[in-house]
Amino acid sequence: MRRQKILITGASSGLGAGMARAFAAKGRDLALCARRLDRLDELKAELVGRHPNITVAVAALDVDDHDRVPDVFADLSDQLGGIDRVVVNAGIGKGARLGSGKVWANKATIETNLVSALVQIEAALAMFTATGSGHLVLMSSVMGNRGVPGVKAAYAASKAGLSSLGESLRAEYASGPITVTVIEPGYIESEMTAKSKTTMLMVDTDTGVRQIVAAIEREAGRAIVPGWPWIPLVALMKVVPTRFTKLFA
Template sequence: MTRQKILITGASSGLGAGMAREFAAKGRDLALCARRAERLDELKAELLERHPGITVAVAALDVNDHDQVPKVFGELSDELGGIDCVIVNAGIGKGYPLGGGKLWANKATIETNLVAALVQIETALEMFKAAGKGHLVLVSSVLGNVGVPGVKAAYAASKAGVTSLGESLRAEYPSGPIKITVLEPGYIESEMTAKSNSTMLMVDNETGVKAMVDAIEKEKGRAVVPGWPWWPLVELMKLLPPKYTKRFA
């Protein structure tokens, strides 16, 4: 099934902007939201110049402003004439070793990546139930499969929560009409991964995004992206004693 009208949160840069470019090239209509409105305007202009046949709607949204999420989703849906697919992508990578005295950084990560994701999920499901169909995509992480010490502890925990929510929904909607996809990206080039100063098995943005969009288009239930080398690594991560997971930090 082709989902023509796609909403992406956190679309102003990184994986969100990359997915927007990939879907635009496929002729999809897009509803893009993020905190940085000026970046969204620039992306919209770029996409329409390259693909003049599509429709692109943009709106400023801080997903931590929970009351604004249903309002903005509704406005974007009205502008596009409905939404077929919602990609819950907005997230941050702040963090500090637990007990290190920077509670604010870990709290911000949990709130943005998990609590705000829950708000987006609830909003999307309400829209899809009213429409009688839809595709909900949750962008988690390979680190959602394992606890990671140091600065990524809160991030890994937040993504484990996102994966768990997605798995619960997959059990609730095993055969539609609402489809659920949980994506677990490995290290893909983006603003967030650049700030982490980690280059371990990093793939370029284009390669990573293509793998993500391919999994979304196939409506896979759960997918590690890109599959190589991350799928076997995820299986290994699940077996490693906790002291060895710091290699992924």
């Protein structure tokens, strides 16, 4: 099924902006939201300049402002004449070792990546229920498959929760009319991964985005991207003793 009108949160940079460029190249109309409106305006000008036949609507949105989420989604939907697909992409990668005293960092990670994602999910489902169909995409992470020690503990927990929500929704809507996809990216170059030391496992942004968009277009229930080496690594993550999980973080 062709999803013509796509809403992406966290679209001002990184994978969100990359997905926007990829979908624009396919001729899709886009509703883009993020905290940084200036970047969204620049991205909109770029996309419309390259693809003058598409419509791009943008809006400032901090997904942690939960009351604003449904209003912004509704406004963007009005501008495009409906939304066929929502990509819940906004997220952060900050965090600290549990017990380090930096509870604010871990709380912020779980708040944005899980609680605020839930708010976006509810807003998307409300729209899709009203129109009778839709495709919900949740951007999780391979780190959601296993708890990891160190600074990524809260991040892994937040993504595990998001993947679980996606699994619950796939069961809820097994017979339609809403389709649910959970994307689990490995290490892909972006602002979030810029400080990562695991460069050996990292792919460039274009490669990662291309595989993410292909999985979204297939409307797969769950997709690990890139498949190599992450599909076998995720299988390994699930069986190794806990003390070794830090090797994947």
